Amino acid sequence: MATAAAVVFAATGGAQSIPRIPFEKYTLPNGLEVILHQDHTTPMIAVDTWYHVGSGDEKPGHTGFAHLFEHLMFMGSQHVPTGQFDQLLEGAGANNNGSTTEDRTNYYETMPSNALPLALYLDSDRMGFLLPALDSAKVDLQRDVVKNERRQRVDNVPYGKSDETILAALYPKGHPYSWPVIGSMADLSAATLADVKNFFRTYYAPNNATLVIAGDFNIDSAKALVKHYFGDIPRGPQIPSRPSPAPVVIPRDTFLVLQDRVQLPRVYYTWPSVKNFAHDDAALNVLASVLAEGKNSRLYKRLVYDMQIAQDVNAYQNGEHLAGYFQIIVTPRKGIAPARIDSLVREELVKLQKDGITARELARVQNSTRSDFLRSLATDLGKAELLNQYNYFVGDPDYVQRDAARYDAVTRADVQRVARMYLGKPKVVLTVVPDGMTALMVKGGGGSR
């Protein structure tokens, strides 16, 4: 009988090391940061620009603004007529997209390696010359598209409103993370052309951006192209300092219920935790995997595998730039009361807080995490994103080896400690229930099964 012992490599020996991402970084006189990384494996290039602004920079009443603005960046600029941004790139065999988070907005193109000048021409034109071509018709059109994006991601999705419900309860009123990135329909309706222009003038300047080029190119040629296309864009005014909210503390457990057109209820537990790359961020990530990653994880094995009273279990540490939270999500099977799930979740957490985890549990997570790092290095765009992420959040583009080392350094005692420290504090508990079944909500109280 082959058993786990037949697997030969140990957590500390034979493990795959993580290669670094060699890079060159410099800053143009106008403040634009540039990071170059060569990889000639495939005749492709990824260009990835981060603007250091996200929904966390918005004000109440103006939510969804950073993301709505993201859409307008594809609608043409002074020298690029509407529609031509995408037409030119596709005609050159390039794909492009963008995304917005609480902390940053990114814009990227992947392309055959001869198309780099085109991508830099287009990206520089929208950085330096967006406003002359911007009008309210474009804002109105993309406002409709974004409202449909919200419908497709939130309003027309089962459990879709859980995130914004939790954020509003987890963070105090006015906290930059207390509203969702996509924003509210009312705020999207209210956005004006003047708001949009003001947003561009405030945040979309070379001194608030980092341009990463990764892939198959010549360093000297790329530097010359960057200088050519971006060098004459004037530096913008001083970027407003990002908000620095106080650490979030919830005085006592908060219980919420949300009705939705769903077949099964779902329970969400959310605790305030730590920022990304903070001291306990890695240990909390390991804890999440120990709880809910794979058949042998604590909650999955108990609720889904052994007792078969839950359909799925998820847990994760969500560390952002200004704050973070730890979340556990469980969907009970049909006919299973959420309260029963609740008592078992609490029982498993108490067990872990009291007895800690095994060496095997830790090794499984550490080995899987190391492989995840390897896989994140497989594409030009993946590496460009890592360089941008590390550059912005830890101030060092080539941080991937040290990021991986954070997970290797986590001990069993660390995991037990963070489980006690963060999951022992008050939390937000949301139960999403089928319409009319609010009686199913988890209300806390009783400590026994």
Next chain:
Amino acid sequence: MRYRIPSTIAGAILVVLAATMPVMAQAPVDRSKPPELGPPPALHIPPVVVRELANGLKLMVVERHNLPVADFVLVIPSGATANPADRAGAADLVANMLTEGTTSRSALQIADQTAYLGISLFSSSGWDATTVRLSTPTAQLDSALALFADVALHPSFPPTEFARVKQERLTALLQLKDRGPAIANLVYPTLLYGKDNPYGRSVVGTDASVGAMTVTDLSTFYHHHFAPNGATLVAVGDVTPAEVEQKVSALFSGWARETVPTTDVGAGLPALATTIYLIDKPGAAQSSFRIGSVGVARSTADYFPIQVMNTALGGSFTSRLNQVLREDKGYTYGASSRFDMRKHGGLFVASAEIVSAKSDSALVDFMQQLKAIRDTIPATELSKTKRYLQLELPSAFETTGQIATRLGDVALYGLPLDYYNHVVDRIGAVTQGEAQQVAEKYIDPSHLTVLIVGDRKTIEGPIRALNIGPIVFRDTNGNPVQ
């Protein structure tokens, strides 16, 4: 995030010639027009090494040494079309059960070793094939391959594990009814093919078929269809052909040949005059549109003209459907179309999630675009579309997993080994006339099957007023309602 439309042609395996780029002097920037680009990088196809074991298992190996990882894909050329008529979902459940226990490992041991090795190991089933995939760091190659071979060759289908997997599947089918787009995807094939055709039955099964399924059904399927003859094992990554052949021979040589039954699927239902099927999803914020007909097999001689025509219609961000419905009208977050090419005639379908209040206007636009694509595509549009398909090829071959998937298709659909050497030329050769011919041949606006899942109260009246075709009501299982 903007809507992303995956393109339909997978690309070549490419190696670089360093691109030459102009070095700019300190001249003022001329922004009046986009820069002239140098020639696209020259393409070299690295060799695919092919071997065959004595039992008929074919190996395809591509070396890629930039990262210490390797991907393996075992392609078994039997999928949902091989399911017994009353056992929809069998192939998919067989795939699920491979990692739920072998003759020497329990489900929990497999999960434990998978995580401990830091590998990804899973199996899935589509219409034409069942695949087992492994992605591993090369430091763990031997242990990973042993586990991979064990789940592929020695599954034991433990009844207790299957009882759990069955309940999970039945619950997933229940939850599927929460989502309008999922209902649309489930019902649409039954409208085109009918439930008597394998392509009209669900890959994941139904309440009835999954409820009736037994471990005997699964092991029978497994023993009839999992055989080395006809199967292909693709390996891509930081390995050598000799190394792969030696390791794979040691693990797979004992796998015995079988006589694998062939499957066929018959034709789809005869196409009716354009008919609109409505499924009520009370309170839905958007209507899920699926519009199309029975399409073509992967082996069609029209493959490249179809890809070019469909890319212009709905296969990229700047395609007509997305341009009109999203970028001009703002009715949706994205619209697209695709030909799902299989061993036999898969479906052609145009899709979008449309804000409920604009369902009627969107239907008019859909019908207009499906008609207009039958006219000659203007030369500039055709040329842009062809360049897009030709030049984005490398992006589908960037990772070891992507390359393995492409080679799996080469094996499954019997494409020549040098197939990808010629894709660029084949696309380049497509003419305006050919694109028009395939549009006329495969897209008939007077015989389309239209499915809309949405809030009947809001959308029925306006759609009825269009007089595009009869309206037929169906329930969320696709069955008639009054």
